[in-house]
Amino acid sequence: MDVQKSAHAPSPTAERSRPDVTRRSQRSRQAIYEAALALVAEVGYPKTTIEGIAARAGVGKQTIYRWWSSKADVLLEAFLDLSEQAARAAGEDTHAIPDTGDLAADLKAVLRATVDELRDPRYEAPYRALAAEGVVNEQLGRDFLTKLLEPSLQLYVDRLRAAQEAGHVRPEADPRIALELFVAPLAQRWLQRSGPLSHAYTDTLVDYALHGLAPR
Amino acid sequence: MDVQKSAHAPSPTAERSRPDVTRRSQRSRQAIYEAALALVAEVGYPKTTIEGIAARAGVGKQTIYRWWSSKADVLLEAFLDLSEQAARAAGEDTHAIPDTGDLAADLKAVLRATVDELRDPRYEAPYRALAAEGVVNEQLGRDFLTKLLEPSLQLYVDRLRAAQEAGHVRPEADPRIALELFVAPLAQRWLQRSGPLSHAYTDTLVDYALHGLAPR
Amino acid sequence: MDVQKSAHAPSPTAERSRPDVTRRSQRSRQAIYEAALALVAEVGYPKTTIEGIAARAGVGKQTIYRWWSSKADVLLEAFLDLSEQAARAAGEDTHAIPDTGDLAADLKAVLRATVDELRDPRYEAPYRALAAEGVVNEQLGRDFLTKLLEPSLQLYVDRLRAAQEAGHVRPEADPRIALELFVAPLAQRWLQRSGPLSHAYTDTLVDYALHGLAPR
Amino acid sequence: MDVQKSAHAPSPTAERSRPDVTRRSQRSRQAIYEAALALVAEVGYPKTTIEGIAARAGVGKQTIYRWWSSKADVLLEAFLDLSEQAARAAGEDTHAIPDTGDLAADLKAVLRATVDELRDPRYEAPYRALAAEGVVNEQLGRDFLTKLLEPSLQLYVDRLRAAQEAGHVRPEADPRIALELFVAPLAQRWLQRSGPLSHAYTDTLVDYALHGLAPR
DNA sequence: CCGTAAGCGAGACGGTACGTCACGTCTTCGG
DNA sequence: CCGAAGACGTGACGTACCGTCTCGCTTACGG
Known part of the structure; x- marks a missing residue:
């Protein structure tokens, strides 16, 4: 059956006639x-x-x-394409967080690199634009988050979990929240220009986050 | 007297024909x-x-x-006008941070109130819009910061300094950075929708920030 | 030959990016x-x-x-389009001035038709508007003249020249000026509303113009 | 004092509160x-x-x-004010048409003066503007006609009537129409830029109008 | 190997909003 | 109460882009 299919079938699988990717x-x-x-x-x-x-x-x-x-x-x-190109150009595990056994040192190193990257003029404008648009445009915000931010954040989660296993972080701490203590302040300062970005600043963040503000 | 004054001096101070504010x-x-x-x-x-x-x-x-x-x-x-109205309507020291002697409790109370406010639909849309625009538009960003954010942040600075004097916070900690540990993650989550906002969440932030992630 | 022409020469003659007339x-x-x-x-x-x-x-x-x-x-x-349509609808030689051998009669007939046309409400408003604009806007005035008026005036010139050859008009008279004697007063009355338009009026104009005001 | 003045009686007599001319x-x-x-x-x-x-x-x-x-x-x-000033400055009967007994010469003289005036740059722009506006705006057109043009035209009527009494113009000719034979062509040329203005041109108009186009 | 159907560059189209200009009205002050 | 000044609601200006829609024109495939 189906003899007279006649198929000018416009969309093989798609619901809404997506163009032919191969061409x-x-x-x-x-x-x-x-x-x-x-x-x-x-x-x-x-x-x-x-x-x-x-x-x-x-x-x-x-x-x-x-x-x-x-x-x-x-x-x-x-921007994703740019990131991939950059990643490919810079070798494999550029963004993987090192694990030297010294958590504070490792975090400081990565955050210093992040600070440097945020200052790269090639990244600044599009990154800001995307972040801003994501604040207001929910769909884009989610894409921005999952495609660009989540992969990086996951690296922190991994490193923090390793530190927990090594007994360098309180076992009951939630890594997903913990990482925000030093990542969010940095992001905030950059986005809102609410203060200078420097290596000293991120070092301080790591210290405060790891050891707390209350006196020991 | 002054019959032939004739002085129609138009601009006392103005640089460039600003409209007449009194009208x-x-x-x-x-x-x-x-x-x-x-x-x-x-x-x-x-x-x-x-x-x-x-x-x-x-x-x-x-x-x-x-x-x-x-x-x-x-x-x-x-938005500023709206805030002022709200402030006037809600009595004087709405946003002043209480000082019960228990820093953690005081911070948690304020952050819970902030969470509730961020969920108020009257505030959400314009606040997001302004935050987004400020990311991309430097001038507006600075105005947004100084007129809207700074006054609130200053309250945290004051409370933290009081806590330092009471010996509840390490004396060498910089309050301006310290406050970012719990404020920035909250702001970030809200702006980027990177996680749920709840009282439990902000409570956790305060605990982590005050006592650190490293085991005692 | 010319394999690598690559010439996407965009403008063959154009001076400044006129839109594509064919589209x-x-x-x-x-x-x-x-x-x-x-x-x-x-x-x-x-x-x-x-x-x-x-x-x-x-x-x-x-x-x-x-x-x-x-x-x-x-x-x-x-308006030009309207005229063309009307001309096409009314057959070929609508506006050609007849030549019955009686110059006065021929002119009177044409001017009577012109009077009727000037009263047609479809023509009145746009025609007045264009005439007025042309007075003040030199470029439009010239276009109005050459595209709309000149062709009609030329018909008078032709008819007057024929009359000269037939000995009905003084041979030294300049037809371009001569035609103004009856055309201009009509136009003037219409534009300035300085008097009523009627067939009797244009008949009179033709008589005065052909035979003069001085007694014979 | 004057506490209960209250009288803001808007229109004492007028139907539509015209302002007080004396002030x-x-x-x-x-x-x-x-x-x-x-x-x-x-x-x-x-x-x-x-x-x-x-x-x-x-x-x-x-x-x-x-x-x-x-x-x-x-x-x-x-413009009326300007004309009056000019008239006052130039003595009384500036524009009265002379009567030397030679109608053609008198008309030529006046029309030559008119040509010169039409070329005066002080007059050209406002005059054109008013003429154009009058074509499209009936009310203004009437005012323009009665206040500015009619008085001048009346002078031609007077002169032509005198010529009729002297037997230099056909007695049955209507002076109001007759004058249009030379005045309208001049006006038309000027308004529509349909030809050059010169003394030779107006001289020709007078000759044609007085003696006709038909051979004697 | 050739026809056909896609992607493509180009850009005209019906629209929306921009930021500016001038309209004619209204209000405030000073003389 | 006239007049200078100018803020106001209104509405048109001419421009910039929007997203859609043809136009030829390559270009790759499938009969």
Whole structure:
């Protein structure tokens, strides 16, 4: 049966006729990523427009709308792509947290690297833009969190668990919360410009978080 | 006397023809505040437009452009006005942190109240919008910080210093950094939706921050 | 040959990025013409706005700005289009001046027809508007003259020259000036409402012009 | 004192509370006339605004709205004032048409003077503006006609009647129409820029009009 | 190996909002 | 109470982008 299928079946599996991924132009995709990052860096996120990205990438607007649903979406993918490139360029486990046995030292080292990264002008503009958009746009916020932040945070969870097993952290402490004690203040300062970022600052955070504010 | 004064000295101090503040319509100003807050709550910040605010407030666009420089600026003032009203309505020392002698209890009480406030739908939308805009727009970010956040943070600084004098906090700890240990994680979770907000959560933060993660 | 031409030479002759005429929507164009003429007739030229035309035509403002430079420009083209349609509808030589051998009779016939046309409410409003705008706006005035008036005036020149050859008009008379003797007074009366328009009036003009005011 | 004055009786006699003419500031009036004429000459009629006139005249907007009903109205009065001044400056019967007994010569002389006047840059801009506005705005058109044009035209009527009595013009000719034969073409050429203005041109008009186009 | 259907660059289209300008009204002060 | 000043509600301006929609034109595949 099904003799007369006649299938111009537009969507094999998809519910909403997604374009044919195999025919996608990688050339255009890369050009769009580059244009998006460049524009955000040059004129800021709000003045970055889809038309502007298309023009700069030498691409039709439809090519953007075909593959992404919004400006924020383009930028998120562009940023992820940038991160991957950077990661690949810098060798494998760039962001894995070392385990020298000295938890405080390991955390300080990683946070110092983070501070340096946050100051890299290539990252600053798009990162801020994504963070801001995520605050207001729930869908993007979730994507930003799961695709970009969670993987890094998981590394802290792993390291803290190892420290617990080694008896360097209170066994009943929840690592998912514990890591916020030094990560959140850093993020906050950077996002809100509420104070200077420095290695000394993150070192202090680690000390306070590990040993508490109350006198021993 | 002074018959031939003729002095129509227009600007006593002004640098560039600012409108005459004494003639400002308080009626319009209030209507604009209300419209702005309502729209942000109803349709979200990005879909809130100056034209929309003007229409809803029954006001000309120019009346907005005359007194504010941007949508964010309007919203910031509207929010400040809302806060002031709320403060006046709730009696004097609403936000002062109590000092019962038990620092942990006092902090937990305040943070629980903060959690409740962050969940108030009247505050959520505009607060998020302002926080997001401040991330990307440096000028607004600074205003947001100094006018809205700093006064609250200062209360923590004061309470922490009192605790230091009472010997409940290590004397060498910097209160400005110390407060970030419990304030920043809460802010972060709320802004990034990276976890549930609850009284239990903030209680935990206070415990971790005061006593540290390392075993005693 | 020419394998690597790569020449995407964008503008062969163009001076400054004119829109692509081949992609122009004829549907919109006609709708704009109709809306413009209707609005001028209904509310008058000064109260006719580009926004109004766009709204009535169901068209974006930009579609007007893309193809025309001003309200007057739209109206001029709309009026030209209207004239062409009317001409096509009325057969070929509508406006050609007949040559029965009796110059006075021929001129009177044509001027009577002109009087009737000037009273047609479809023509009155846009025609007045264009004439008025042309007085003040030199560029439009020239367009109005060359595209709309000159062709008609040329018909008078032709007829007068034929009359000269037939010995019915003084051979040294300049037809370009001569025609003004009966055309200009009619135009003037109509534009300035300085007197009633009637067939008797134009007949009189022709008589005066052909035979002069001085007694014979 | 005067605590219970309360009398803000708005309109003592008038049907529509016209302001008290006796208190009118002549200083402001003159300043407004000058500003209006200057602006029309400098930036053109459409870009001349009431606000601009008020600012340039050092006058409140209300002072203009109190005494005039529209921009066109201001300009008409300003122009009338200018004409009167010019007339007063140039002695009495400037514009009276001479009667030397030679009608053609007299008309040529007057029309030559008119051509010269039409070229005076002080007159050109406001005159054009008023003529154009009058075409489209019936009320102003009538005022323009009766206050500015009719008095001049009447002079031609008078001169033509005198010529009729002297037997130099056909007795059955209607002077009101006859004058249009040379006045309208000149006006038309000037308004529509449909040809050069020169003394030779107006001379020709007079010859054609007086002696006709048909061969004698 | 050739037709056909996709992705593509381009950009016109119906719209919405922008930020500015001028309108005509209204209110405040000073003379 | 006139007049200078100018804030106000209104509405049009001309521009910038939005997201959708054709247009040819490559370009890869499947009969």
